[in-house]
Amino acid sequence: MFWRVALSIAFAQLANRRRQTLVSVLGVSLGVGFFIATSSIMSGSEQDFTQRLVDNAPHITIKDEFRHPATQPVFVTYPQGAISLLRTKPREYLRGIKNYGAKVEELTQRPGVIAEAALTGQVIVRYANKDVSASVAGIDPDKEKFLTQVESDMLEGSLDRLRTTADGIVIGSGMSEKLGLKMDDLATVVTPSGLVKRMKIVGIFHAGNLLLDEGQTYVLLKNAQVLLDKPFIANQIRIKIPNPDDAETFAASLENRWGYRSESWQEVNRDLLGLFIIRNAITYSIVSAIMIVAAFGIFNIISTVVMEKRRDIAIMMSMGFRGFDIQAIFLIQGVLVGILGMLLGWTIGLGLLELVSMVKFTVPGMTKQQGFVLDRSFRPYAIGGTFALVSAVAAAWYPARKAAQVKPVDIIRGAA
Structure with missing residues (x-):
């Protein structure tokens, strides 16, 4: 029963401030949408590049x-000796x-x-x-x-x-x-x-x-x-080998056994694979900044509602609502904004992916026109949606906590 009342109060307070609510929802949805698009492009290109490396060359050489x-030999005989060997010529071998x-x-x-x-x-x-x-x-x-x-x-x-x-x-x-x-x-x-x-x-x-x-x-x-x-x-x-991810371990065992240099595909392409880590870190940092800005919008709207509804909060608490109940009402508002932003963000992200999939370009060193390889899995949607909900709840937590600390006696006396 309480959750039905809390949900109706949260909806009513968000509906009373439609413009601010819309701006907050749009902020979250744009963050989610751009996260899905950039994450799908980055993840897709990384998977495609890795697959090309795995398919076009041996796993181990x-x-x-x-x-x-x-x-x-002199260093083997006297491992601790103060010895210097000069003008050595490498042994020639077939x-x-x-x-x-x-x-x-x-x-x-x-x-x-x-x-x-x-x-x-x-x-x-x-x-x-x-x-x-x-x-x-x-x-x-x-x-x-x-x-x-x-x-x-x-x-x-x-x-x-x-x-x-x-x-x-x-x-x-x-x-x-x-x-x-x-x-x-x-x-x-x-x-x-x-x-x-x-x-x-x-x-x-x-x-x-x-x-x-x-x-x-x-x-x-x-x-x-x-x-x-x-x-x-x-x-x-x-x-x-059957599992390309085991190439480094397999190559190390062969090198230890036979002595010849054994290079896995990961070792040969370590510099290129390392660039993906840096690129992903930069991408996620930029998108995270968008989500943080959107979270401030949620923080602003809920803080404003708390300030304007202090008297209503005092009346509710005098009617039997506990501090936890008041806090839950405002957290629900944050969750609602997060869910709406997430759903709209998924739609925006899907639309952006369809637009990006039609883009063609020529890469230096490649003889055919290329297009973006996209990660069509649910993973980017799940990460973006989770980020939206977490940021929305985090933004709503402080104003909700302040609302729960309102003392109804002081507010009602001040109003009188």
Whole structure:
């Protein structure tokens, strides 16, 4: 019974100040709406970027190098000695991952793990008196389909043709346009050692990334070993695991076991992923400021009602209302403004998302027009709505508490 009376009193007091109530509701709703729009854009772009990293590259790459140089024997023998070793020359060793075939075989025995030995290097692709510097990757076509998105990005041909065509090579669409290369054309590939080889175009892919489309090529592993004059050598083992989030732990265990530098996709892109944290902090700070301004509007309207209704409050308390009851009435007003602002803010946020989804733009380094990738989940709505209710109740709490402290005897005597 009390809550029905309290709700009717709260509604009546808000209705008596329609203009201020409307301004407060609009303030909250705009804060919620902009929070939903910005949060959906930021979260969507972060998820899309992370997904691209996960899909377009191996989760873990083992390289034929070591994270830390080997400790000199003299420092091992005398770890606490005051020793200085000058003019040391690093020991030269044959680059490549030792016994890579057995390592790949062992990794593929693990459930859900895909592993591939690869050899990468630099070459020059020449055609019709034009040269383009490119990276070449010697791969296993059957496994590359699962490690990257190259096969799904193919415009013409396929990775499988690398197996069925002698000296086949797959190039990007940017390189194809630069050199005028078409399917089945013969391009001249020149290596740093001076080897010149004619190779047939068996596939053209379009990744949408300028660096890949103009500067990445794929050949069979054995052809890369011939091109780069590194027979029976692989300088990378590329791995994909069932859960990409476990890549750092998995890479650390492989590095501890075999010693070779093992880089997870998180380590390679740590700087870029760190930017998302800073960007989100800035975004949420700006939107929070909007919500705080809206909260002051709620604080203002309820404080004004308390000041104007002091006599009514005194009469209510003399009729049997307790301080807690009075406080609850004004807190209900804050909750009502918060709920109305939340619902209207959800509508505004949904409308803003529909407008943003129609925006198209060109990103430097990308060959296609892009649009905003939006997070369409309920999460931004839930966070924005919760923030609106919390800020509304927080803004109403102090004036409601002051209303509960009104002494009816003093007010009535003063009025008399």
